[in-house]
Amino acid sequence: MTIPVRPETDRKIDELLTVYPMKGSALLPALYLVQEEKGHLSEESMEYVASKIGLSAAFVAGVVSFYTMFHRKPVGRHHIQVCRTLPCALSGSDDLMAHLKGRLGIVDGETRSDGAYSLVSVECLGACDRAPFIQINDEEHGPVDPAKMDEILKRLEPR
């Protein structure tokens, strides 16, 4: 098969295969590497990772679908995750979510057609002292009220 990733990603996966006492452990880190490059994990990418580690593509797809941080479809350049679990809910995360839907014109779980934003409510992010708490890609923000959210959005896509 053709290699669907950049040569340095392929090399990094080869290195991962030597790190763990059993090479199966390389799966999650390898998926992260491919997702970092590609933005999401396509069937082709999963088949590629499976063949690198010596697993079936079905096994890899099963692992990918188990974990919320692996994306099977493209997400936005700014992937906004809004925590909705109890402490955030007690602090107004539903208002924040409603505000974001209105501002971005997309629903929970959707990626905007221009590819700039995706919006998803997620379960507890472990930052309940900063509720309501959100993550945008790997950046953390909290507490975030609608006014603060507008400031953040302005910074992300100034126009």
Next chain:
Amino acid sequence: MAFEPVLTRNIHRPDSGTIEGYLAAGGYQGLRRALKEFSPGQLVEEVKNSGLRGRGGAGFPTGMKWGFLPKTRDKPRYLCVNADESEPGTFKDRLLIEKDPHLVLEGIILSAYAIESSLAFFYIRGEFHEGYRIFQKAVQEARAKGFLGTNILGSGFSLDIIIYRGAGAYICGEETALLESLEGKRGYPRIKPPFPAIVGLYGCPTIINNVETLANVTLIAERGAAWYASIGRPPKNTGPKLFCLSGHVKRPGVFEAPLGVPFLELLNEHAGGMQHSDRPLKAAVPGGSSMKILPASKCDVLMDFDALAAAGTSLGSAGGIVMDTSTCMVTALLNVARFYAHESCGQCTPCREGTGWFVKILSRLERGDGRPEDVGLLTGIASNIEGNTVCPFGEAIAWPVESYVRVFREEFEEHAKRKACPMKTTAVR
């Protein structure tokens, strides 16, 4: 005697988190001392004598857990650090990892020495991007200074550490699910026995300890078991503890206090009291969302393993969630149920199906489509889940359902009777 914060002693230093700052504050002295003065077996004894109980949720005595390793040495032994902090209301391990990673790392090195393991895994929750970067740097710093690697401080003991990122799954905080995930699989908990101390990671003897537990090992090595055992409520609830408070409080945060601190002291002094002066306390969960709820009238409790067990709940992860009188308990429980329905791994039928049922029933109660028999149905399903699943996730949802309904039964019945929510809700639908 005034309590001296020790787990959080470095977090306010401007150089907190760097190895220079940690060394300047006396860091790695416990490791130096232990490698010189203790054999591995003696260090296990020291930890046993301290009375340290696991800070992840179950409160199992750490030294005793270590003692379950087989005496035979035909396989490698592994130490796995559970840094997959995910219990709603809990953010204390995050604080340690981000603000004082070397306190944790020193505890890892000490614990690996005690259990005679030369390879440790640090399984960190995938969403903790900042913690991952910080801990990676800490490991590099420690390696450069000779606290990790071959022949640590000339002791003959060698240790390497692998940082492994989770990828978004609450269940991987359950120790056997964590092992599965670390092996590159779906995080399905394993049936116990065999316990991980006998058959763990890659089929080898494995000890899994929580981040805060390991930070405590550093303190024990530094100051001794007798000092440690004098803190808190000896003999069974010893040592300092990190308590999280969130929800309707003025100053949510992580607070260090001795085990056995009164809940009301945490709430009123540490967290500044209730958020709104006109909305008094209605209920609180002392130990993360999976523990049983206490009504305000029963919140005059001491925060430790045994006092909370006597009060009919548990210390759990010490993630206290505070709710004021504006909170609708049906909505709050719906939120909790939705969390567990989302996070159930799906392996056991009672949990997979039961959590979905909870969401359905609670949604219709809240919406105004509830039926009078729904309230009993909730507790019936909870009792069918409890004790009937591979892992304690079943209890983690059965306990809140059983306790919310028991304590606030009238409010649940009112929803069914009126066919409407009688409250102004603050929690999400």
